[in-house]
Amino acid sequence: MLNDEVLSSIIGEQQLTELISEQEIKKRIVDIARDISDNYKGRIPIIIGVLNGSFLFLADIVRELDIEYEVDFIKISSYGNSTTTSGTVRLLKDISADITGRDIILIEDIVDTGLSLNFLKKRFEDASPNSLAFVTLLHKPHTSKIDFNIDHIGFEIGDEFVVGYGLDYKQKLRGLPSIYTLTKD
Ligand code: IMP
16 A cells, blocks of 8 residues: 555645445455356356556456456557546557457446447457457446446446546556545645
8 A cells, every 4th residue: 555655746735535445346346257257157258458447357357257268458548647538549459369259358447438448349349259248347427428238337436537446547546455536625
């Protein structure tokens, strides 16, 4: 856990307020992993994490699964060093696996505008997988514009900027064990 001095050198005058505790996250992950294990019994899905934000969430989900699975990663550009989206998505690192005919489970950290998820859906559909499911730790329903179903949502949150448990502020704070809002006052 970061000490106060390190923390204030990162966030300055801004406030960190716990929104979702470590225990709540753990509990929700057990539920989601149980659903995935039930849904994919007898199959070997490829679980694809969207870098960087999903690395902890994916690591915790796969350790709760009781089925066989493979893991891969894709990296797309998100906010850069800002707290608002740039409006365009770029593919920075593609997956290595051949996903044609496979069962794909995409793991996102957060769906905000939905721009990233729309981009990823198209990228994966173009490769003709057998199935494609979406899992996100967080969803901002008031800002997201997606016209398809997200199979598993950890938590719905308001239109606020959050950090911790994989989510960053200027590439920092990803290791905080809970999820916090970062506010100016
Ligand atoms: P979208 O394309 O607007 O849905 O944004 C998705 C990406 O933006 C996420 O994968 C995150 O990397 C980043 N993002 C969106 N909202 C937040 C936030 O509140 N905190 C940190 N990163 C965020």
